[in-house]
Amino acid sequence: MKFPCSIFLLFFRHPTVIPDSLQISYTRSLTSQPVPEGAELTLTCSSSIQSEQLTHLSITFGKRGGGERSDSEAGGEVSTIREIISIDKLLGVVPGPFYKKRYDDGEITLEKRNGEGGQGLFVMKMKAVQPSDAGSFFCEASQWIRDPDRTWQRIAQRTLDIGNLTVQQLVESLDVASSPRGEVTLQVGSPLILTCEVLGLASDVNSGLLVQWMKRGSVSSDVVGTRGVEVEVARMSPDGIVSWGDDLSRGSGGSLEKVSEGKYSLKLFSARPADSGVYRCVVSVYAGRKNPSPSTPATLTQRSEGVAVNLKTKDVLVSAVARLSRGPLLKRGSTITLICNTTVTTTGPVQVQVQWLRWPIPEPVITRNSGGVPLDLEAVTQPKPIATLMYNGVANINHSEISIDRLSANSYRLRIHMATEEDQGLYGCHAEVWGQDPHGGWYDTGARSVSNLVTVYLYARAADLLLIPLVVGVSSALFVGIVIIATLQRILPPFPHALVADIRFVFNLCSP
Template sequence: MEALCLVLRRDMTNAFHSSVSSSLAFSSLSALLNSLPTTPPPPIPPDPLHTLSATVAPQAVFQTQPGVLLHHAAGRDVLLPVGTLYRVAGFPLSLPCAVTGYEGARTQDFEWFLYREDANGRQIGIVSTRDQGFPYAPFLGRVRSGEVRVERDSGDKARLVVQRLRPDDQGKYECYTPSTDSSYQGNYSATVAVKVIPDTLQISYTRKLTGQPMPEGAELTLTCSAGVQSKEHTHLSIMFGKRGGGGVSGGRAGGEVSTLQEIISLDRALGITPGSTQSYRKRYDDGEIMLEKRNGVGGVDTYAVRLRAVQPDDSGSYFCEASQWIPDPDGSWQRIAQRTLEIGNLTVQRLSESMRVTSTLSGRVSLQVGSPLTLTCQVSGLPSGGTSGLLVQWLKRGSLTGDAVTAVAGGVEVEVARMRPDGAVSWGDDLSRGTGGALEMVTEGSYTLRLFSARPSDSGVYRCSVSVYAGRKNPAPSAAATFTQRSEGISVNLKTKEVLVSAVAQLPRGPLLKRGSTVTLLCNVTVTTTGPAQVQVLWLRRPIPEPVITKGDQADPATLLPVEETPSPVATLTYDGMAQLFTNGSEVSVDRVSAITYRLRVHAASLEDQGLYVCQAEVWGQDPHGGWYNTQAKAESLAITVYLYARAADLLLIPLVIGVSSALFVGIVIISTVTCCFMKRLARQRPAK
């Protein structure tokens, strides 16, 4: 009987919640419930994960007779977060509610009530999923405006959302689920306490971006001050972000353009996390983005993010976001307050738009040989502070002769000198310039190339090339430059005195040249000039061309066709008397036998030393400082044919070989004949016996 009365009481309670707005039903149900005998269920141990407001225990045990227990199966269960929950006034409240163990439709209804602390336990209807007229007056306007609403996560999960908490929203919240079960059993509602604490989150900036263009590679520092003064145990996190600017999100498929990007953040546990895009992660790993915390006064600290070298994609609107976090009783951390502060707009100007490389001299420069040559390169439009490394190169194309003012067409551009970002200077192919010139930085952005004594070979069109490594003071040798620009060309013409030179090669008269003998060649050089001059002689050899015989023609020496082959250097006698030999195994020597005659000797000549020999003469002049330079005046002699005949010993070897071969042949024939006849005669005598 007691169990039956208890079930009836549960059904009556459910009916009461379904018709809470009817005063007649309320009075009738109250009278009926008061007239029924009741036996309270045994106490239920508290659930460690959820706060339950139970009309009936999930599992009740009833004793009908001594020693007999009646087990009642658990039914519906309503779940809310474990309380007490602390939330901040003016910020959202989200309370998820779930129901399990129910019967009926998979989509359940939810109704929310508030029991304010100052209302003596009176119940206030907030919002319902099935009744639009459910809200009480304190919440009616807020529900209609959408500030207070229910959002479904699924059919049996929903959450109460209060967009902006008010101090009088503090109290105990109840989530009630109207019954769809065949019998009334389990929990139909649950409650959780919510404390509304005051908003003490502060955020400010020390310097605002003005939107003025900043050159690519410049250093940018953004600061944001934030703090919170709360009696509760809360933590603070800071995030710096950017809107717009055309950055590409590295974490989205297809490289989708993201308008909102997180640059770097400091989480509630003081851990630094770079932005989610691949670009920001790489720049953080490379040390190009840094975040630091500076302790302040009154709990308000300063947070500074530094971008060592801004890039064009860094253009956009920057902001700082401060969030207040609190641990809930279930151990999870919840964001309870958040403020965003706009720092300002940034425009990054590309180096290709701001950088300028110019030369102080322009057009044509004419100098006498031996005069000093000075060229200056000016670099402007770079970020101040010297945060970017520069590679400065002086390049030269072609050469100029006489009074010419343009470079020879098709000239190859070569490097004269370079200064690396670390200040080290190196010279191009002409290493002698290391002692006869200098490349130095005179002032910030000004680089001067000096040749102490200009030579005719220094003629040409000069350009200054500057490569910028934005934000990298000392880049790796293999690192790619951010941008490279060249100056306009400067034509440099070295005026030289007129030099005339001729060269004649000859083979002195003498016996026929034979293999193993010494071959002597002479080169007579005539130089007409003013001032001191020296001659440098180079001997070259080409192979003797083979005769070419066409069909139906007789071999004729006159039919020899020239064969274009690269000559092989044999030896050089430099202008300062040094000999350089390029031998193929033969012994070679060069010397100067008179003022105008230069000699080449090939000792113990072999067949490989045969060929067409020419001598090349180059004239070197002396500048006013005493240095020698190549005047570019040169001459080449006609070819001299060197043919080696066989020696007498080689000629005697031929009949000797023929005679020995003939005698050997005759001997073999005689022996064979005698042997053959003797064997036949011996064979005839044997049968006679």
């Protein structure tokens, strides 16, 4: 489409008449068909000048409107003109003020190519169309000449409407669905397979996807949707890298795979009680950006409905009783021996994990709350972990003078060698039951028991008991001797100094 030109411009500073030879055209106009958000948009504008004078050409791509809202008129639209990008008269590329960041990020470009018949071909590309890009696009060409005073004057201008752009927003089409729907009940050790499907993405838009599986801790929490903390189970980044959340051990016991375009599968090969909860698939779409940078915000993030996963566990009952091993009175330097006897009622193979804790000996004053009721010991003081014998036989000990072992199937022993006063306190054991799934893996059944508390007190040694009368006796003898000497000097006639010295010598000999 071309515009014939028969206009002659005359400037009083230029006696020469310059014919208006500026021409502009486009190869393809925009249609009313909506363009998906994130799609690439390419607009082409051709322009040329045929003049014997040295003139320059500038090209500007811009748009009018676009649905910007007016603050003064509720619900009204403002007719605005925004320059998107230009090639100025000095052949420099200049982005519009509202598009500078996208230009700096490489999402908007403008280049000049050689067209047919000596025309300049100007190609503008938007790599990812946004809803704010909707509006009426135009191409504007200007012819410039430089005056003798070195200032530039525009002597001709043509504006060509390219068409209207309508953007189909992602929020209107995107849908994230997870399956199976509703609730899933499994036996411990069975595989758990969840599928996430992303629908409503345009096939011609090259978008990056971040897929996450999130889990909230309790099945019953889905009713209110607020209980429990939601944690990340696994994620697949837009570049296909899979990483696991808090439970890193799942990296060898599960997988997250892209089954087909827009379809992702989470597999836990052997589900355990800790895997129960409400699962949701969370998808973040980077429209038109296949490999977004870490700082790039997602175009849209949407969550699926929750899938409640419930795992059936065997009925387990456990109890624990702690006692102090019989023996002589415990003194400083003795070995303290404590026994924890457990009783487990269940079916199938189980192992017990035992942890020993120590509380300080409470003060004789009873601590009461505002209602006058004595407070529980554990609520007043925090216990100190002493040692743990794991279900797999591994011992965790926090001191070199402590040992822990298993005496029999249900009896566990704690020994504290070379005991000191710091080892005094109230001791108790906590028992946790671990079961074995059909694949041979061990899992925490959730069955727990807290034993009674045993008081450990260290008595004084015999050497310590003999030291007390010895110190008292020496002190008493010295005191009596001093009193006698002082009395003699006060009631008797003066004695020669030598006699007094002899008396003191005798008392010194008699003193123990």
